[in-house]
Amino acid sequence: MKKILLSLSALVAFGTGVQAQAINVPESHNTLVMKATADWCGPCGSWGWTQTQALIDAHAAGTLRALTVATHTSSSTTASLNVSYSSTYRTNLDADYTGIPSFLVGNKNLNQGNTATVTAEVTSATAMAPTVNVGFMPKWKGDSLIVDIKTKFFKAATGEYWVGVFLLEHDITAYQNGQGATAKHHNIMRATPGQGAFGTKLSASTFTAGQEITGKVAFKADAVWNKAEIQVFTMVWKKNTTTNKYELENMNLVATYPAGVNNVSNIDVVKLYPNPASNNTTLYVNLTQPSDVAVNVTDAVGRVVYSSKVNMNAGRNLHNIETSNLPNGLYNVTILSDNGRMTERLSINK
Numbered sequence: 001m002k003k004i005l006l007s008l009s010a011l012v013a014f015g016t017g018v019q020a021q022a023i024n025v026p027e028s029h030n031t032l033v034m035k036a037t038a039d040w041c042g043p044c045g046s047w048g049w050t051q052t053q054a055l056i057d058a059h060a061a062g063t064l065r066a067l068t069v070a071t072h073t074s075s076s077t078t079a080s081l082n083v084s085y086s087s088t089y090r091t092n093l094d095a096d097y098t099g100i101p102s103f104l105v106g107n108k109n110l111n112q113g114n115t116a117t118v119t120a121e122v123t124s125a126t127a128m129a130p131t132v133n134v135g136f137m138p139k140w141k142g143d144s145l146i147v148d149i150k151t152k153f154f155k156a157a158t159g160e161y162w163v164g165v166f167l168l169e170h171d172i173t174a175y176q177n178g179q180g181a182t183a184k185h186h187n188i189m190r191a192t193p194g195q196g197a198f199g200t201k202l203s204a205s206t207f208t209a210g211q212e213i214t215g216k217v218a219f220k221a222d223a224v225w226n227k228a229e230i231q232v233f234t235m236v237w238k239k240n241t242t243t244n245k246y247e248l249e250n251m252n253l254v255a256t257y258p259a260g261v262n263n264v265s266n267i268d269v270v271k272l273y274p275n276p277a278s279n280n281t282t283l284y285v286n287l288t289q290p291s292d293v294a295v296n297v298t299d300a301v302g303r304v305v306y307s308s309k310v311n312m313n314a315g316r317n318l319h320n321i322e323t324s325n326l327p328n329g330l331y332n333v334t335i336l337s338d339n340g341r342m343t344e345r346l347s348i349n350k
Contacts, residue, residue: 023135023136023137023148023149023150024135024254025133025134025135025150025151025152025212025252026133026135026252026254027129027130027133027154028065028130028133029065029126029127029128029129029130029250030065030066030067030126030250030251030252030253031065031066031105031106031122031125031126031248031250031251032066032067032068032069032105032106032233032235032248032251033055033066033067033068033069033103033104033105033118033122034068034069034070034071034089034103034104034189035048035052035068035069035070035071035101035102035103035104036071036073036086036090036097036100036101036102036103036104037070037071037072037073037100037101038072038073038074038075038076038100039072039075039076039077039078039081039174039175039176039177040074040075040076040077040177041100041101041177042177042178043100043101043112043178044100044101044176044177044178045176045177045178045179045183046178048100048101048112049176049178049179051101051103051114051115051118052068052070052101052186052187053186054115055068055115055118055119056068056186056187058119064119064122065122065123065126066105066122066125066126066251067168067187067233067251067253068187069168069187069188069189070185070186070187070188070189071083071086071089071189072086072188073086073087073090073100075174077174077175078172078174078175080172080174080224081172081174081185081188083188083189083190085196085197088197089104089107089197092107092197092198092245092246093107093108093109094107094108094109094245095109096109097109097111098111099111099112103117103118105118105121105122105125106125106247106248107245107246107247107248108121108125125248129154129155130154130249130250131153131154131155131157131249131250132151132152132153132154132155132157132161132207132236132249132250133151133152133154133234133236133250133252134149134150134151134152134163134165134234134235134236134250134252135149135150135152135234135252135254136148136149136150136165136232136234136252137149138232140227143220143221143227144218144219144220144221145167145218145219145220145221145230145232146216146217146218147165147216147217147218147219147232148214148215148216149163149165149214149215149216149217149234150212150213150214150215151163151202151212151213151214151215151236152210152211152212152213153207153208153209153210153211153212154209154210155209156207156208156209157206157207158205158206158207159205159238159239159241160201160205160238160239160241161201161202161207161236161237161238161239161249162196162198162199162200162201162202162236162237162238162239162246163199163200163202163213163215163234163235163236163237164195164196164198164199164200164234164235164236164237165195165199165217165232165233165234166189166190166232166233166234166235167189167190167219167230167231167232167233168187168188168189168190168230168231168233169187169188169190169225169226169229169230169231170186170187170188170229170231171184171185171186171226171229172184172185172188172226172229173185190222190225190230195217196298196303198235198237198239198246199235199236199237200298200303200304201239201303201304203304216336231253232253233251233252233253234251234252235248235250235251235252236248236249236250236251237249267285267286267287267288267335267337267342270283270284270285270286270333270335270342270343270344271283271284271344272284272321272333272344272346275344275346275347276346276347276348276349277321277323277346277347277348277349278323278324278348278349278350279322279323279324279350280320280321280322280323280324281320281321281323281346282318282319282320282321283295283318283319283320283321283333283335284316284317284318285312285316285317285318285319285335286315286316286317287312287313287314287315287317287337288314289314290311290312290313290314291311291312291337292309292310292311292312292337293309293310293311293312293317293335293336293337294307294308294309294334294335294336295307295308295309295310295319295321295333295334295335296333296334296336297321297326297331297332297333297334297346298331298332298334299329299331305326305331306321306322306323306326308321312337321333323346323348326348327348328348328349328350329347329348330345330346330347330348331345331346331347331348332344332345332346333345333346
């Protein structure tokens with residue numbers, strides 16, 4: 001039997017309960033500005049570069065209620081700048097852009113709008129009191145970034161809400177047309193595989209004022225990341241079931257970063273057999289100590305298609321996952337224990 005070792009990506013588990021540390025959920029309304037860009041693009045490195053810095057500075061000064069991030073669509077000189085799901089955000093826009101750089105506020109395309117146009121749209125998008133927001137508490141443990149999150153509804157709400165934890169990296173030295181080979185790229189969005197471009201859907205569809213939903217997300221640092229320059233932010237999207245577009249409800253960049261440098265995990269080895277699977281697959285989990293374990297299977301866009309909770313002993317454990325009702329494709333199988341989490345990619349081919 002071939003041994004399949006774990007590759008940790010973005011993992012999500014939502015539930016209710018009390019967080020180990022107090023997490024503040026600010027009752028404020030913010031949004032996200034995305035700059036669609038590429039390293040070969042001349043205008044992206046001239047007026048687009050200057051405008052992006054002005055928006056970043058305005059947010060830092062507290063005069064713009066929007067975080068500005070860059071999503072590289074097809075950078076050729078430095079492939080590590082690319083965001084793998086930038087095309088997903090593009091198809092979610094109210095109208096497609098015709099060139100880059102283009103500036104996007106939530107899912108609204110402003111094309112090559114100037115600073116005043118972007119600022120006006122941000123002001124409009126954040127004028128109403130917030131319905132929901134997400135607070136978070138991140139902690140590095142070795143190369144794993146563990147993020148506790150708390151979603152809070154300030155008003156009663158109904159609908160399909162998606163909550164996600166996302167990363168950006170500051171000051172990446174890489175080529176940019178118009179800036180040269182040693183340009184400092186600011187606020188580059190980092191891919192979060194396994195979570196989906198819009199996070200993970202909350203299981204309920206009706207929410208009461210004051211309701212809180214807690215969860216955890218974990219990331220394994222990519223080899224090209226500078227951990228000291230990684231920053232966490234959260235987004236809440238509401239899916240419009242008429243247009244099938246995800247509309248940004250809120251964004252949060254405010255959090256306290258506690259200390260934490262040691263790897264903590266009681267999960268030793270995870271593997272699946274058979275993989276590819278047909279009607280079922282067996283999950284092999286080796287724990288260094290007994291634990292209650294949640295097993296979640298998510299599809300390519302982050303929807304939970306299978307979920308189970310089991311008590312596992314220290315040592316080797318087996319768990320059967322029924323896959324007969326799942327269509328062919330790639331899935332993430334996530335294992336969350338009391339103090340560890342891992343994921344394995346599962347292929348279904350019937």
